[in-house]
Amino acid sequence: MTVATLGPAGTFSHELAAHLYGADIELLPTIRSIIERVAAGTAKGLVPIENSEAGGVGETLQGLMEFDVSITGEAYMPIRHHLAARGEPGRLSVIYAHPQTHEQCSVLLDSLGVEVVHTSSNAASAMAMQRDEHAGAVVSETAARIYGLPVAVRDVQNSGDNTTRFVEISAAPRGIAGCTKCSLLVDPQIDRIGLLADILAVFARRGINLTRIESRPSRRGIGKYLFFIDMVISDGWREAKEELKTMTAVRELGCYARMEVPGI
């Protein structure tokens, strides 16, 4: 089956998809359009969900809230950014960078004193630099190669541990065999004191490890949130899930395993 991921050619999503799935990849312009395509049942999708520097990816979390799709895998990709420039980086007219890339490389970029112009993807940064000889861009190895850009400074990310977690999404859930993790979307609906403490106690009482809890706006007005919760599948996890459903609205986003990435 075709795998839809974020283009244009040379994004980290594209690079990871090529490693995981080989050739049958379709590049789409936005995360939302990928999730819509998966919901329509004609492709799987591969989308970034969180980065170790910049946090959750809003467009992906929002898409998971809105569309009836399942998470069927996860993969971790080390992120390395390079500053492409045709001359001295401090003398560039502008530097093109995706907003999350800017956050991930803020230490160097803020020290240069050059205006940073935001783009819609790392590959779009590369293309913007191609059109402007005085500009620089923060790009991946692959994008620098595809677009023929000279790298002036390698590894400009703030942290050497910079990693993005991606999820594979499908129209239907996968079977439970081999799964190690399960993602839930909890909608407390009512706002009572201690509700989140009670929700977390359901897992703590059973010794179930939660690897991530992220609040997102419910879009029912400011100060009202939903919670993305990832749990490790271990003894009692089904009972925890069922007990949770007696307390609050819960959607199962899917159970899955980590996909090993050949060649990374």
Place this chain on the structure above:
Amino acid sequence: MTVATLGPAGTFSHELAAHLYGADIELLPTIRSIIERVAAGTAKGLVPIENSEAGGVGETLQGLMEFDVSITGEAYMPIRHHLAARGEPGRLSVIYAHPQTHEQCSVLLDSLGVEVVHTSSNAASAMAMQRDEHAGAVVSETAARIYGLPVAVRDVQNSGDNTTRFVEISAAPRGIAGCTKCSLLVDPQIDRIGLLADILAVFARRGINLTRIESRPSRRGIGKYLFFIDMVISDGWREAKEELKTMTAVRELGCYARMEVPGI
């Protein structure tokens, strides 16, 4: 004292600062530069911290983590976006929009089928449109007026309740008198099963309402988080704070009250 906020002229930050503080406002290009200026002790700052559609503002949360500044007030601003265009919106070459504005107006923007180019602020969108007669931009009322742009479609935000919460930040904490809320930054450091449940139980046992919990990457590798917790000041809040400090690393980000916004 001067109040530093996000420029250029016509941002929502600028509009709110003008309502709250009058004339002594300095417009800076990034949230990080505002927080640095406040930490240096020569200005107060006003920065967006969360939006009811797009969630937490990463640059502000990161700045609060990195710099020794205090939250000394909060204010809520209804956000209304308008599509500026010189002709038929569906026939524009591009539409300029800040990434969070794009998220907040995604329903209309995605339906138009016009390429959306991201900018560094709503005012930057207005300026980009000024330079390109075939382009449109998503802008505020104030920005449309300042930059002389015709509004083609009013109120293009997805939700009528679209609200941004801003915080006032200062170099030192304010006195407790009159404060209604207190913000904490909790760093669990070790990762043990049930720790967050135990942290939340400290408040729940005392009937203390938490208005917001947001996880942010700790920057110690993927899957390790800090937690921003906002609590309502009520009976037992000091004891809760002290008990929490026996369990985990806690930084007090400040106690504050809601600032009423004259004229909004």
